[in-house]
Amino acid sequence: DAGVIQSPRHEVTEMGQEVTLRCKPISGHNSLFWYRQTMMRGLELLIYFNNNVPIDDSGMPEDRFSAKMPNASFSTLKIQPSEPRDSAVYFCASSPGQGLYEQYFGPGTRLTVT
Amino acid sequence: AQSVAQPEDQVNVAEGNPLTVKCTYSVSGNPYLFWYVQYPNRGLQFLLKYITGDNLVKGSYGFEAEFNKSQTSFHLKKPSALVSDSALYFCALNAGNNRKLIWGLGTSLGVNP
Numbered sequence: 225d226a227g228v229i230q231s232p233r234h235e236v237t238e239m240g241q242e243v244t245l246r247c248k249p250i251s252g253h254n255s256l257f258w259y260r261q262t263m264m265r266g267l268e269l270l271i272y273f274n275n276n277v278p279i280d281d282s283g284m285p286e287d288r289f290s291a292k293m294p295n296a297s298f299s300t301l302k303i304q305p306s307e308p309r310d311s312a313v314y315f316c317a318s319s320p321g322q323g324l325y326e327q328y329f330g331p332g333t334r335l336t337v338t
Numbered sequence: 339a340q341s342v343a344q345p346e347d348q349v350n351v352a353e354g355n356p357l358t359v360k361c362t363y364s365v366s367g368n369p370y371l372f373w374y375v376q377y378p379n380r381g382l383q384f385l386l387k388y389i390t391g392d393n394l395v396k397g398s399y400g401f402e403a404e405f406n407k408s409q410t411s412f413h414l415k416k417p418s419a420l421v422s423d424s425a426l427y428f429c430a431l432n433a434g435n436n437r438k439l440i441w442g443l444g445t446s447l448g449v450n451p
Contacts (some may be wrong), residue, residue, distance in 0.1 A: 228381075265423055266443045267370075267382075267428065296384030315381055324370050324389055324432065327439070 226250075228330035230316050232247065236336045240302040245333045248297055249318030257327060258301050259315040267315075306337045317336055340365045341435065342431045344401045344442035351419050352450050359414040359445045361429030370432040371412040373403055385427075388412060399423070419449045 229248040237243055257272040271281040273293045274318055281291070288307070293299040308327050313334050317327040341364045351357045363369055370389050374382040386397025393405045403414045414427060429442040 250427060267441045269441075270439055307349055317382075324387075326384040326387055327382075328384070329374075331381050 228316055228318055230314075230330035230333050232322055232333060232334055233331065234334045234336075236338065237306055238338055239243065240305045241337075242302065243306045243310075243335060243337075245301040245314050245316075245335070247299045247301070247316030247330060249299070249316070250328055251297070253318035253320050253328070254296070255319045255321060255325070255327075256293060256299050257317040257319075257328075260312045261315060261332075262312045270301070273283070294296055305336075306335075308337045311337050340416075340431060340440050342429050342440050342442040344427075344429055346410075346445050347443075348446045348448065350448045350450060352419050355422050356421040357416050357447065357449070358421070359427045359429075359447060361412045361414065361442060363410050363412065363431045365431060369410075371405065372430040372432070373397065373401070373412075373414050374428045374430065375399075375425050376428065376444075382428060385414070409433045419448075421449045421451050423447060424449045 231246045255274050258270040260268045271291045271308045272279055276293045289302045289303055290322045313332045315329050315332045317329045319325040343362045347362055372387045373385040375385050376382045386395050386403055388395050388405045396402045401416050403412055405412050426444045426446050428444050430439040430443050432439050
């Protein structure tokens with residue numbers, strides 16, 4: 225299996241621009257998670273989906289962030305407009321289910337907003 | 339409220355010595371506990387988990403963890419550390435009922451040759 229695939233691996237953009245991060249979960253996994261990692265705040269869960277339905281988006285920092293999962297094999301995290309404080313590594317993870325199952329992480333997207 | 343604490347930001351050990359990375363938790367129901375490792379510029383990798391049963395759980399790369407209900411701890415251990423074990427280690431808790439994982443802040447492990 226190819227594992228969780230994320231693109232792009234690196235993104236540099238200017239403040240105010242729209243940023244779209246992409247994730248392809250492991251085939252057969254029905255839960256998908258978006259995380260953000262920074263030195264200051266550590267690992268934060270932004271949102272997670274189960275069977276393509278958003279279950280908990282309480283970690284989404286503000287309305288500038290949105291996430292979609294149109295089908296079982298694709299999800300996007302969008303930031304519009306981006307700000308320098310959004311600079312972080314964004315991880316996507318998938319798991320066979322909720323709760324007791326381990327999560328499999330992608331390699332991450334390193335976002336820099338100047 | 340459910341929470342996870344990793345009381346040490348950094349742990350340093352000599353290669354060949356045993357290592358312990360500490361994790362304590364607080365939960366009202368049954369805890370389901372996980373350890374993950376993150377190597378530089380990589381995503382997190384699952385090491386092991388405790389769901390029920392034997393308190394000593396064995397995982398990947400020779401790691402094991404001991405669940406201690408009375409001390410509400412789930413410390414990660416390895417009998418003999420390798421330089422390649424140097425990484426960031428995360429403990430995580432799931433309180434059941436399909437809830438999301440609650441993550442510790444991570445412990446940076448350095449193994450000196």
